[in-house]
Amino acid sequence: MEHADTIQIAVDVPLSGTFSYLTQLPVIAGQRVLVPFGPRKLCGVVVTTMPPAGGEGTDRARLRSVEAVYDGLPPLPEEFLQLAAFAAGYYHYPLGQTLFTALPTGLRDARDVARVDERPFGLTALGLAEPPPARQKARLALWQALQDGPLTQAAARQVSAQAGKVLADWLAEGRIERVSPGRPALEVAAGPALTDEQQAALAALRAEAGFQPWLLHGVTGSGKTEVYLRLIADQLAQRRQTLLLVPEINLTPQLITRFTSRFPNARIVVQHSNLAEGERLKGWLDAWHGDADIVIGTRLSVFTPLPRLGLIVVDEEHDGSFKQQDGLRYHARDLAVWRARRNGVAIVLGSATPSLETVANAEAGRYRKLALTRRAHGAARLPDIRLVDTRRQKLAEGLAEPVVQALRQRLARREMSLVFINRRGFAPVVACGACGWTSGCPHCSAKLVVHLLERKLRCHHCGWEEAVPRACPDCGEPDIKPLGEGTQRLEAALNRHFPEARILRIDRDTTSRKDAWDEVYRRVHAGEVDILVGTQMLAKGHDFGTLSLVAVLGADGGLYSADFRASERLFAQLMQVAGRAGRADAPGEVLIQTQWPDHELYQALQRHDFDGYARQLLDERRMAGFPPSTFQALIRADAASQAEATAFLREIRAETEALAGGVLISGPAPALMARLARRERAQLVLEAGQRGALHRLVGQLLPALEAAARRHGKGLRWSVDIDPQEM
Numbered sequence: 001m002e003h004a005d006t007i008q009i010a011v012d013v014p015l016s017g018t019f020s021y022l023t024q025l026p027v028i029a030g031q032r033v034l035v036p037f038g039p040r041k042l043c044g045v046v047v048t049t050m051p052p053a054g055g056e057g058t059d060r061a062r063l064r065s066v067e068a069v070y071d072g073l074p075p076l077p078e079e080f081l082q083l084a085a086f087a088a089g090y091y092h093y094p095l096g097q098t099l100f101t102a103l104p105t106g107l108r109d110a111r112d113v114a115r116v117d118e119r120p121f122g123l124t125a126l127g128l129a130e131p132p133p134a135r136q137k138a139r140l141a142l143w144q145a146l147q148d149g150p151l152t153q154a155a156a157r158q159v160s161a162q163a164g165k166v167l168a169d170w171l172a173e174g175r176i177e178r179v180s181p182g183r184p185a186l187e188v189a190a191g192p193a194l195t196d197e198q199q200a201a202l203a204a205l206r207a208e209a210g211f212q213p214w215l216l217h218g219v220t221g222s223g224k225t226e227v228y229l230r231l232i233a234d235q236l237a238q239r240r241q242t243l244l245l246v247p248e249i250n251l252t253p254q255l256i257t258r259f260t261s262r263f264p265n266a267r268i269v270v271q272h273s274n275l276a277e278g279e280r281l282k283g284w285l286d287a288w289h290g291d292a293d294i295v296i297g298t299r300l301s302v303f304t305p306l307p308r309l310g311l312i313v314v315d316e317e318h319d320g321s322f323k324q325q326d327g328l329r330y331h332a333r334d335l336a337v338w339r340a341r342r343n344g345v346a347i348v349l350g351s352a353t354p355s356l357e358t359v360a361n362a363e364a365g366r367y368r369k370l371a372l373t374r375r376a377h378g379a380a381r382l383p384d385i386r387l388v389d390t391r392r393q394k395l396a397e398g399l400a401e402p403v404v405q406a407l408r409q410r411l412a413r414r415e416m417s418l419v420f421i422n423r424r425g426f427a428p429v430v431a432c433g434a435c436g437w438t439s440g441c442p443h444c445s446a447k448l449v450v451h452l453l454e455r456k457l458r459c460h461h462c463g464w465e466e467a468v469p470r471a472c473p474d475c476g477e478p479d480i481k482p483l484g485e486g487t488q489r490l491e492a493a494l495n496r497h498f499p500e501a502r503i504l505r506i507d508r509d510t511t512s513r514k515d516a517w518d519e520v521y522r523r524v525h526a527g528e529v530d531i532l533v534g535t536q537m538l539a540k541g542h543d544f545g546t547l548s549l550v551a552v553l554g555a556d557g558g559l560y561s562a563d564f565r566a567s568e569r570l571f572a573q574l575m576q577v578a579g580r581a582g583r584a585d586a587p588g589e590v591l592i593q594t595q596w597p598d599h600e601l602y603q604a605l606q607r608h609d610f611d612g613y614a615r616q617l618l619d620e621r622r623m624a625g626f627p628p629s630t631f632q633a634l635i636r637a638d639a640a641s642q643a644e645a646t647a648f649l650r651e652i653r654a655e656t657e658a659l660a661g662g663v664l665i666s667g668p669a670p671a672l673m674a675r676l677a678r679r680e681r682a683q684l685v686l687e688a689g690q691r692g693a694l695h696r697l698v699g700q701l702l703p704a705l706e707a708a709a710r711r712h713g714k715g716l717r718w719s720v721d722i723d724p725q726e727m
């Protein structure tokens with residue numbers, strides 16, 4: 001083949017690297033193309049038009065050719081390609097699959113896509129000078145209408161049913177052109193007068209130009225969103241774009257309304273995975289073409305191209321939904337920080353309970369910290385937190401008398417209460433109620449998980465296994481049991497205690513429907529609910545108005561868990577859930593049922609002392625060698641049997657012995673959730689004091705992983721998880 005260039009193309013297949021193709025058609029990096037791949041035809045993205053690195057041995061005679069170039073859109077922007085390349089490298093995931101994860105589904109298929117141009121048509125000088133002949137009635141009518149001013153395609157159709165064809169002809173003949181409507185002057189509705197703390201935070205943010213990550217640590221209701229709104233107004237005034245990442249559950253109509261009413265004529269694009277494909281694509285293209293001012297979205301929106309990006313905000317930056325748990329296991333907050341650096345812009349990470357990773361970055365001076373310590377709303381105060389010691393109480397079906405009384409009192413006063421039942425799958429640890437002993441691993445700093453069926457304690461970190469002791473090894477107490485048991489029946493118990501109360505239950509099932517939250521809000525604000533009952537979902541940033549009581553049940557399960565992040569999460573959750581109390585003018589009260597009232601987590605909570613407890617947790621992590629003082633990667637495997645998953649990982653582990661400079665390797669061990677969807681899961685934990693060493697090792701292991709996977713066949717699946725959040 002003559003005059004054919006060799007180019008590199010990424011396709012959506014689970015193979016690392018790019019593929020060489022020939023092309024006689026002119027192509028540019030970032031263009032989508034159609035290529036043959038095995039027996040199929042796939043959409044590919046041109047990564048580079050340079051010959052393969054090293055130029056070694058590509059046999060041109062065997063290369064296949066690009067079959068079509070999709071030129072309905074400009075090539076994907078360089079920043080997008082760079083972000084995808086960075087993510088592929090950092091998360092050790094194939095570049096093609098990374099790129100296609102980052103693209104909206106509308107751009108993944110093998111078909112051309114063009115952007116629908118919605119700008120109206122106006123007459124050019126030529127069009128104006130030459131009216132159509134009078135006998136062409138439809139054309140004349142259109143021409144006359146255009147004389148009065150620009151027409152959209154839809155408006156033109158109202159004038160004549162033939163408008164589509166006529167406009168296309170005239171556009172080709174240069175009689176009409178697309179006119180960009182002049183942007184009206186930016187409108188910003190008035191916000192409240194800022195508090196001193198908000199003012200100070202804003203002044204600091206405005207004084208700094210260029211790349212800088214900021215931690216905006218503000219207690220619930222302290223007015224963080226108000227600070228974002230002011231910063232975004234600055235960006236709008238400079239015609240720059242803002243990317244606002246929010247947790248899945250916080251992307252509510254209420255949030256969008258807050259933005260549209262503050263910025264009535266700004267172009268706001270919403271991006272999340274439940275949007276219809278066409279809607280998502282349109283927003284993505286608008287953002288890419290600079291026709292969106294603000295992109296508000298969940299984790300996937302971190303990839304949205306923004307040519308005039310001026311600011312990134314990550315709200316509730318500690319939220320677990322920013323980490324994708326399958327496929328490309330990326331953390332949107334971390335990619336957002338990379339993007340801010342690449343673009344030389346500020347990034348604000350906001351939270352009432354920042355992640356320990358972010359706290360550590362702030363302590364190390366990489367992030368700058370701004371604090372909002374008081375609620376913005378004049379009268380609102382932080383709630384009083386009381387610990388109800390269940391060791392000294394007779395429980396009625398799991399409920400302590402003071403909790404029952406407090407609920408009854410609120411019912412009598414017709415005030416709404418919230419009951420938070422902590423039921424998340426904290427991997428259960430065995431504890432002694434008498435002396436406080438918990439089941440720790442003799443070989444590492446992890447806790448042992450109890451597997452009741454087999455009466456075994458297992459370390460998910462190093463793989464150690466032992467029998468469940470019959471009595472407490474420290475004090476001999478025979479009554480030792482898994483922590484966090486018995487939350488299941490609490491809800492039914494509430495119904496029996498308060499048959500007259502209107503109880504509304506909130507969980508994944510009741511809120512999975514699209515408008516479910518609207519209905520919840522409606523009922524709550526219409527005063528149709530006496531007691532809200534729910535799990536983790538209630539801990540997120542919802543405003544339920546006048547809540548005067550929050551009762552927390554079953555929290556102890558998170559105190560001593562095999563998951564080293566459990567106490568960080570429990571503390572954050574309880575702080576967030578406590579923040580639901582007393583948001584309006586009534587002071588709130590929080591009651592926590594516990595058999596460990598002296599535990600530092602509860603003590604710190606009672607003092608509303610996030611910083612103190614975070615520091616203590618960071619010290620513990622440092623001593624145990626856990627993140628953020630170290631860096632982790634997990635190599636997971638799942639198969640029909642634990643034996644097969646473990647055998648695979650043992651082979652991988654054998655490979656690491658020669659390579660593992662400065663990396664600690666533990667396992668294979670069963671995953672915390674050892675059995676999921678009828679498959680057995682196991683893992684290797686890789687830990688290092690330096691990111692570089694960890695990434696080098698993972699990179700070197702990839703060929704071994706691929707080879708071992710081929711030996712084991714289709715029944716075995718494996719994955720790499722960098723900076724894992726779930727063990």
Ligand code: ADP
Nearest residue numbers: 192193194195220221222223224225226376377
């Ligand atoms: P956060 O994002 O920290 O939870 P918000 O920005 O949502 O806080 O503010 C909490 C409540 O306080 C909202 O109802 C908001 O309208 C109000 N608010 C925020 N800033 C002020 C202020 N400076 N003065 C009065 N009310 C404010």
Ligand code: ZN
Nearest residue numbers: 432435472475
């Ligand atoms: Zn004991």
Ligand code: ZN
Nearest residue numbers: 441444459462
């Ligand atoms: Zn161990």
